[in-house]
Amino acid sequence: MKRRNFIQTVSGGAAAAYLAANPLLGFSGAHSAQARELSEHTIDQVLTKRVRIQYPRFVSKNAIRGNHGWGYDETICEVVTNQGAKGWGVTLWGRSAEEASAHLVGKKVSEVFAPELGLIEPKGAYADIALHDLAGKILNKPVYELMGAKQPETTVCYSGMIYFDDLTPFYNQPMGVDIILKECQFDYDLGYRQFKLKIGRGNKWMPKAAGIKRDIEVTKLVAEAFPDCDILVDGNDGYPLEDFEQYLKGIEGVKLFWIEEPFRETIEDYTKLRALLKEMGIETLLADGEASPDQDFLMQLMEARLMDVHLTDIQDIGYTGWRKLMPELKRLKVFASPHAWGSQIKTNAVAHLTGAYGNTVTIEGVTCISDDVDLGNYRLENGKLIPSSAPGFGMQLNK
The missing domain is CATH 3.30.390.10 (Enolase-like, N-terminal domain)
Incomplete structure (x- = not known):
């Protein structure tokens, strides 16, 4: 559909x-x-x-x-x-x-x-x-109370802003992997205790072998530097299965909280990935459904137990769509994590939805500021986002 x-x-x-x-x-x-x-x-x-x-x-x-x-x-x-x-x-x-x-x-x-x-x-x-x-x-009423929750479930919130900043030119020189550690520290100081690392540098921006090597290096460095934090990785469909196996072997010993969209999902490839993870003794969650989601096909993945976390963006099926979907996910024993990349406006809105319905393993945090929007009194404490208790979403327009 x-x-x-x-x-x-x-x-x-x-x-x-x-x-x-x-x-x-x-x-x-x-x-x-x-x-x-x-x-x-x-x-x-x-x-x-x-x-x-x-x-x-x-x-x-x-x-x-x-x-x-x-x-x-x-x-x-x-x-x-x-x-x-x-x-x-x-x-x-x-x-x-x-x-x-x-x-x-x-x-x-x-x-x-x-x-x-x-x-x-x-x-x-x-x-x-x-x-x-x-x-x-x-x-x-705050939106979570509008949906029936007197007190919302606080939701774990990861930093979704760790991109390939090591490849960004700075005075004509690559910034190097140290910038990734600095950004993780910045987000840690804000209250995050989960980091989602973008991987797949070899898809477009580096030679394949060098890109895989850099992905492995960054993952291991962040895991070592922040032992009290969870590591999530996101390939944005840019990591073929055979290369992803090389990446997984390269980060042996690093526990991954979840793997998100390593490659464009198919029943065949996700079945192979499940088998590979089992063979390697890796326990992690498979998250999918962000990119151009076909809801019927995602249902097939979930029913086949090939998908653990549903990621469709809040701007794709909306609040009402997600409210309808939540009970289905519970029935299928699949976690929710409505995709929120873009801004904290979306993160805050998602926090009310997941706070009311539960069944959410973590949500995407996108730290931002705006002269046009008062983002409200949301609090990120020890890795959990606490929604505003003000009416509606508790955010106001300044224009």
């Missing part, structure tokens, strides 16, 4: 149609009270804005993509009601603001959103995350 169909499926269904037609019916107690309060707000505007995200350091290459730079401009959606309530969040990829406006403006919030389900108007998916924030602010 492709992304658009999947979003429509998880956002729709008989319950959603019933709620859309009868927003104040079918619930009792707190549910009906929330619906009544949301029904007092009519959506006036669906706005698109751009906010500038800055990273604390230059972010270099991964196995397939060039330098990521100092930051980027993120597209966000803001929903405004006739009473002046505002909610915002990152948008869903592949959906349009025009479609959302056509199907949301003029409707009561309760007609398009239910705290118990999420989005109930599939064609408003562009504003899915913004509507969660809006409902939380109207109801004066």
Whole structure:
């Protein structure tokens, strides 16, 4: 099932149609009270804005993509009601603001959103995350409480910002592997106790043999320098199976928390990888589903016990999609870790989702600053991210 169909499926269904037609019916107690309060707000505007995200350091290459730079401009959606309530969040990829406006403006919030389900108007998916924030602010609840958790489960959070910065020219000279250790120390001082190392230097940026050697060197150095931290590795589909075996042999003795997307996933190759890990006595998690995910195929991998952690990006299937997916992952005994690369805006939003639903092994941390956004009172303590208890996602726009 492709992304658009999947979003429509998880956002729709008989319950959603019933709620859309009868927003104040079918619930009792707190549910009906929330619906009544949301029904007092009519959506006036669906706005698109751009906010500038800055990273604390230059972010270099991964196995397939060039330098990521100092930051980027993120597209966000803001929903405004006739009473002046505002909610915002990152948008869903592949959906349009025009479609959302056509199907949301003029409707009561309760007609398009239910705290118990999420989005109930599939064609408003562009504003899915913004509507969660809006409902939380109207109801004066953090999003995790909106989804039923009085206190969220704190989630382990890894640093997702360890790229190939050793290959970035600095005054016409490579910076070398020491820069990776300095960056890990910087992130350690921020509170991270897990580091995800990008690997696959030999895919595009170095000769293959030299790239594998450098990947091995970096992995071993970080593991030795930070013995109290977990090491995750991410090949971004740039590491053929035969080369990945060489890498694994080269880091013998280093415990990997997870292996993420070493190569483009197939049943055959992942079966071989599972067998290789068993033969080498390596106990680790296999994480996949970030890059252009085919949800039907990912389901096949999970049912075959070839995938341990589901990574689809929060901007791909949205909050409502993930809320539908979470129970399925629990049934399949697969962990969740909604992909959040890009900015802390996404990391913070994911923290509420995983805090409410649990079953999450770790989430991606992307440290950033922004003059356009107040990122709220989230705390990273001893490797765990504690969500804001302010209404909605607890983040505010400064523009």
